[in-house]
Amino acid sequence: MAVVVCVTGAGGFIGSWIVKLLLARGYAVRGTSRRADDPKKNAHLRELDGAAERLTMVRVDLLDRASLRAAFDGCDGVIHTASPMHDIPEEIIEPVITGTLNVVEVAADAGVRRVVYCSTIGTMYMDPNRDPDALLDESCWSDLDYCKNTKHWYCYAKTIAEKRAWEAATARGLDLAAVIPVMVLGELLQPEMNTSTTHILKYLTGEATTYVNASHAYVHVGDPPAARGGVRGAPGAGGRRYVCAERTLHRGELCRILADLFPEYPVPTRCRDEVNPPKKGYKFTNQPLKDLGVKFRPVHQYLYEAVKSLEEKGFIKKTSNTKALHVQSSPNCQRPC
Numbered sequence: 001m002a003v004v005v006c007v008t009g010a011g012g013f014i015g016s017w018i019v020k021l022l023l024a025r026g027y028a029v030r031g032t033s034r035r036a037d038d039p040k041k042n043a044h045l046r047e048l049d050g051a052a053e054r055l056t057m058v059r060v061d062l063l064d065r066a067s068l069r070a071a072f073d074g075c076d077g078v079i080h081t082a083s084p085m086h087d088i089p090e091e092i093i094e095p096v097i098t099g100t101l102n103v104v105e106v107a108a109d110a111g112v113r114r115v116v117y118c119s120t121i122g123t124m125y126m127d128p129n130r131d132p133d134a135l136l137d138e139s140c141w142s143d144l145d146y147c148k149n150t151k152h153w154y155c156y157a158k159t160i161a162e163k164r165a166w167e168a169a170t171a172r173g174l175d176l177a178a179v180i181p182v183m184v185l186g187e188l189l190q191p192e193m194n195t196s197t198t199h200i201l202k203y204l205t206g207e208a209t210t211y212v213n214a215s216h217a218y219v220h221v222g223d224p225p226a227a228r229g230g231v232r233g234a235p236g237a238g239g240r241r242y243v244c245a246e247r248t249l250h251r252g253e254l255c256r257i258l259a260d261l262f263p264e265y266p267v268p269t270r271c272r273d274e275v276n277p278p279k280k281g282y283k284f285t286n287q288p289l290k291d292l293g294v295k296f297r298p299v300h301q302y303l304y305e306a307v308k309s310l311e312e313k314g315f316i317k318k319t320s321n322t323k324a325l326h327v328q329s330s331p332n333c334q335r336p337c
């Protein structure tokens, strides 16, 4: 019988890719959603190869432990991705902090072998006193007062949630690992727009006429699922925090790549800040995930796939004269940046 893995937030941007990967690897998947019965929200999952035989969807509210108990019963693993992604404190604190603690506690009660938690780089780098030249590693935590004072409620909630998850897992003897993605881009499997894709959408629609003076790290949407697969399966991989990032780019470089791939869109060419030098991003290492077999896909690929999927789903107007994609590794994609 197939090994059962539960994926919370299964129909989301990253969750859908996790379900796809698990089904392709022969697992039975129990996907959770607050809207498990909504035919539109999760219909795309039913179309994945293997879904008819090995995917079941269950309705779960992260604040309702009974619904989590039913979902985790008989599962070998849990991959927890369900989370709101915004900065409205009244709506984010409870599902992220209490919801994640509930997942860990119920998984421990249910005898789940390993929980992989989908954290975020926002739990690591939001610290004004951090040495900007130091690599972010698993010992780095965001400063809660700084997150609060700057109203970064998503980073605030996710930082507390991950810390409490580690404390609870240690207390309960549960095998936990955290995969920590940066800005995730690529093909949308789900029908709805997701938060990280709006990061590039505004550059394609003409809504943004300049870009900000900022740098972020990016990763292909298929790589966090691959990372979770690697972390889930490797015997000694528990108990660690894995940064899941391909490279850091200044927004100007991101816009240049987009404009080069898709010259027919009004991608901005000017920085909003014409005074200061380009801001550098945080540095990281993705070596621990490479050691588990994760091969990070290059930026041209995930930007290309993201835009093509935005066209196919009608979020932007389809055009015909796009350059063919020649996926290439940039010289710096193999080093920590």
Ligand SMILES: NC(=O)c1ccc[n+]([C@@H]2O[C@H](COP(=O)([O-])OP(=O)(O)OC[C@H]3O[C@@H](n4cnc5c(N)ncnc54)[C@H](OP(=O)(O)O)[C@@H]3O)[C@@H](O)[C@H]2O)c1
Pocket (backbone or CB within 6 Å): 008, 009, 010, 011, 012, 013, 014, 015, 032, 033, 034, 035, 036, 041, 062, 080, 081, 082, 083, 084, 085, 091, 095, 118, 119, 120, 121, 158, 180, 181, 182, 183, 184, 185, 194, 195, 196
């Ligand atoms: N995308 C990124 O760039 C990025 C980067 C770093 C970390 N992450 C993390 O990756 C995970 C998935 O992100 P994503 O981009 O796939 O997001 P997404 O597309 O918005 O999917 C998240 C799913 O979580 C569920 N959810 C949303 N609000 C919820 C709430 N209040 N209570 C319970 N469930 C809720 C929703 O499923 P239902 O409506 O079906 O319940 C939703 O489909 C999150 O934990 C996020 O923090 C994402």
